[in-house]
Amino acid sequence: MARLLTLLVLGVLALAGCDDSPAAAPAPADSWADLPEGPAPAVPYVDGRRYVTPGHTWRLPGGGRGVSGVVPYADGLLVADATYFEGTNGLALVRRGRRVDGSRCAGGTPVASPDGRYVAWVTLRCPESEDRSVGAVHRAAADGSGEVVRPIGPGVAQVVGFLGREVVHNRGFQDGAWRTGYDGAPVRIPGVDRVLDVSARGGLLVGRRGDRARLVIDARGSVRWRATTGDLSWFSPDGSSVLAVEGRRLQVLRSADGSARAGLDLPVGADPSSVVWEGERSLLVLVERSGRGAVVRLGLDGAAERATALRPVRPGRASYVLLGQ
Numbered sequence: 001m002a003r004l005l006t007l008l009v010l011g012v013l014a015l016a017g018c019d020d021s022p023a024a025a026p027a028p029a030d031s032w033a034d035l036p037e038g039p040a041p042a043v044p045y046v047d048g049r050r051y052v053t054p055g056h057t058w059r060l061p062g063g064g065r066g067v068s069g070v071v072p073y074a075d076g077l078l079v080a081d082a083t084y085f086e087g088t089n090g091l092a093l094v095r096r097g098r099r100v101d102g103s104r105c106a107g108g109t110p111v112a113s114p115d116g117r118y119v120a121w122v123t124l125r126c127p128e129s130e131d132r133s134v135g136a137v138h139r140a141a142a143d144g145s146g147e148v149v150r151p152i153g154p155g156v157a158q159v160v161g162f163l164g165r166e167v168v169h170n171r172g173f174q175d176g177a178w179r180t181g182y183d184g185a186p187v188r189i190p191g192v193d194r195v196l197d198v199s200a201r202g203g204l205l206v207g208r209r210g211d212r213a214r215l216v217i218d219a220r221g222s223v224r225w226r227a228t229t230g231d232l233s234w235f236s237p238d239g240s241s242v243l244a245v246e247g248r249r250l251q252v253l254r255s256a257d258g259s260a261r262a263g264l265d266l267p268v269g270a271d272p273s274s275v276v277w278e279g280e281r282s283l284l285v286l287v288e289r290s291g292r293g294a295v296v297r298l299g300l301d302g303a304a305e306r307a308t309a310l311r312p313v314r315p316g317r318a319s320y321v322l323l324g325q
Contacts, residue, residue: 038305041295042278046070046321047308049097051077059097065090067321069109073119074144076100080109086127087156087173105131108158109324113165114200117142120159120167122152137169137180148182160205161198163219168205170194177207179219190221196232202239202255206232216242216255225258234324236277243283245272250283252300262300270296276322278307284322293319 044053046067051058058077060067066082068089076095081103083090091106092099110121119142124135135157140147152171160168166181168189177195180186189195192207192215199205204224207215214227230246232253241261244251248270252262266272269289278284283298284307295308311319 035296035304035306037309038297038307041284041297041307041322043276043284044070044323045284045295045308046318046323048311048319051079058094061092061094061097061099064317066318069111070323071110071112071119071121073110073140073142078110078119078121080106080121088124088127091121091123107135107156111159111161112142113162118162118165120162120169122157122159122169124156125154137167139165139167139182150180150182150186152186160195162200163198163203164200168195168198174210177205189217189219191215191223192217192221197234197242199235199239199242199255202235204235204239204255206235206242216258224256227253227258233275234277236280238280240280243275243277245275248272250275264298264300264302266298267296267304274322276324286318286320286322288313288319295320295322 042054049060049062051060051070067079068082069080071078074093076093079092079094081090088105088107090103092103093101105124105126107122107124110119112119118139120139122137125131125133135152135154137150137152137159138147155172157169157171160170163179166179168177168179170177174193177189177192178186179189192209194208196206196208196213203218205217206213207217213231216224218224227244230244230251233243233245235242235255240255241252242255244253248266250264250266251260254261266285267287269287271286274286276284281300285296285298287294287296291313292310293313294306294310297305297307308320313319
């Protein structure tokens, strides 16, 4: 990021490494499209009909389904689409740009374990159909072998992440978060209605009660600390930080105690729900303005640049998709 032009500031202000809470950032500029283009994202993302990872590009199926999640699996890709209906969406195994097993009804997106060795996903009974299958949480090795299945009944569910070999998943929309290790009955995580993210390295989770996600808890449901403003979202890759989002304002908090590490304002046109960690010192966000979209990189050192080319935004279709951890 040393090549960033400081005259083209998006209004990002960060105080990485400082113990004091950051001051308010200046208003973001409208000229985000004029930012210099830096390196491509260092994490996987979707560009149109392409799934792009560092050093490799995969083709995705066409059509108007959209993409909400992708995980490499069984010599292909396990792809969740964005055709949401009554808490479900589609899920298919894709090879060479084509769906090879048809599309199952699923809940949310598949997830990979931090070491990449395992993949977990949910299949559900398709609503308003003749489908009489029972919903289940699946876990398998990334090569497709050793699949184990835990039935969960007819309700909706979504996988969140891994704690060791245990899979953390939510049931319903407010019906609790659960852990299953496939060697016994699932165990409910007490005290929260849902879990939004898991830090496997730190053994911590972001918990939500009601409509606010402000708790950092451990796997037993013990509250480590509470955020006072905003809503918590993603842990950083090493688990040392967690994001809090309030409107267009982001706070980077220390996972251990909730103290402020940095603060920044999102650029005009940014989608707060799209923010993901690229590394410990940079974030990525989708920005759309004047009919064009791009992925913008926000550094915790106050730098900003485009991480992709500008793309036209077509009605009902995203120019890019950032994939959550």
